[in-house]
Amino acid sequence: KQEVTQIPAALSVPEGENLVLNCSFTDSAIYNLQWFRQDPGKGLTSLLLIQSSQREQTSGRLNASLDKSSGRSTLYIAASQPGDSATYLCAVRDSGAGSYQLTFGKGTKLSVIP
Amino acid sequence: SAVISQKPSRDICQRGTSLTIQCQVDSQVTMMFWYRQQPGQSLTLIATANQGSEATYESGFVIDKFPISRPNLTFSTLTVSNMSPEDSSIYLCSVEELSYTQYFGPGTRLTVL
Numbered sequence: 586k587q588e589v590t591q592i593p594a595a596l597s598v599p600e601g602e603n604l605v606l607n608c609s610f611t612d613s614a615i616y617n618l619q620w621f622r623q624d625p626g627k628g629l630t631s632l633l634l635i636q637s638s639q640r641e642q643t644s645g646r647l648n649a650s651l652d653k654s655s656g657r658s659t660l661y662i663a664a665s666q667p668g669d670s671a672t673y674l675c676a677v678r679d680s681g682a683g684s685y686q687l688t689f690g691k692g693t694k695l696s697v698i699p
Numbered sequence: 700s701a702v703i704s705q706k707p708s709r710d711i712c713q714r715g716t717s718l719t720i721q722c723q724v725d726s727q728v729t730m731m732f733w734y735r736q737q738p739g740q741s742l743t744l745i746a747t748a749n750q751g752s753e754a755t756y757e758s759g760f761v762i763d764k765f766p767i768s769r770p771n772l773t774f775s776t777l778t779v780s781n782m783s784p785e786d787s788s789i790y791l792c793s794v795e796e797l798s799y800t801q802y803f804g805p806g807t808r809l810t811v812l
Contacts, residue, residue, distance in 0.1 A: 617799055628791055629742075629803040631700070636799075674741065678799070685730055686757070687801060689741040 587612045587679055591690035598665055599698050606660040606693045608675035613653050616680040619687065620649050620660050623672045632673075633660070637680065665697045701726055701794050703804035711810045712782055719778045720807045722792035727772035732801070733765070736789040745790075748775045782811045 588611045598604050608618070617636050621629040633642045633649040635658070641650040648661040658675060672694045676687040702725040712718050722731065731748040745765055746754040754767040769775045779786055787810050793803045 619801065621803070626789075626806075626808060628703075628705075628805040629793075631800055631802055634798070634800045676742075676801075685732065685747055685795060686744045687742075689743075691741045 587615075587677060587688040589675060589677055589688050589690035591673075591675060591693050593693060594691065595694040595696070597696040597698060600665060600667060602665050602697075603661070603663050604665055604695070606662070606673050606675075606695070608658040608660070608690055610656045610658075610677045610688070612679065613656050614680045615653065616678045618649075618651055618658050618675060618677045620647075620658075621674045621676065623674060623692065625671075629674065662695075665695075667697045667699050670695055670697050700800070701728060701796060701802045703792060703794060703802060705792060705804040705807050707807060708805065709808040709810075711812065713812055714783055716782055717778055717780045718782065718809060719776050720790055720792075722775045722777070722804055724773045724794055728794040728796065729772070730795040731769060731775045732793045732795070733767065733775075733777045734791045734793060734803075736791065736806070738787070742791065745777070779809065782809075784811045787811045 590609045619634045620632040635651040646663040651658045672692040674692045676689045704723045706721045733745040734742040736742045745760045746756045748754045748769040750769045766778045789806045791806045793801045795801050
């Protein structure tokens with residue numbers, strides 16, 4: 586059974602700092618990995634999706650990398666801003682036939698201090 | 700990307716009652732999903748809602764407790780039946796597009812007293 590772990594559970598940084606969020610998964614047979622952002626009491630916003638054949642994806646100040654063989658992904662946020670404060674979730678989709686389920690980590694709660 | 704709306708956004712319900720949550724998408728999609736997020740926990744898939752067929756439930760979730768309808772390619776409902784305080788959660792619907800990216804609705808925050 587796939588398990589996804591995110592470390593740290595919470596992170597507080599001063600505005601302007603670059604930071605890295607970590608995600609690890611136990612079964613490397615994945616179809617893709619997706620990073621989401623969740624604001625308090627709200628739904629999820631998709632940030633980046635990395636297919637299993639890709640090594641990284643970039644969107645603005647965000648860069649996500651994937652090392653499938655070691656079961657790891659990182660989300661790099663450059664020049665953090667207070668508006669980046671949210672919980673960041675990673676989720677993996679297994680590669681089994683007909684598998685649509687995303688397995689989520691518990692998230693990293695990020696606070697960017699002005 | 701798909702735009703998803705959910706109704707209600709939140710509700711407070713009494714034990715033993717039922718609540719139906721609606722999910723509307725602005726485009727036709729094949730796959731729709733219902734997730735639950737219990738307090739302090741991450742998301743867990745309840746079921747996959749397929750248009751024209753019965754929903755497929757994950758282990759630990761049953762149709763009698765969480766009946767789902769999918770009458771067309773843009774709409775689905777999830778009912779939480781015979782509620783107890785343990786059902787207090789955020790319920791989210793999501794859709795998957797051809798790019799295999801999943802998009803989520805804003806969620807329904809349910810509190811059961």
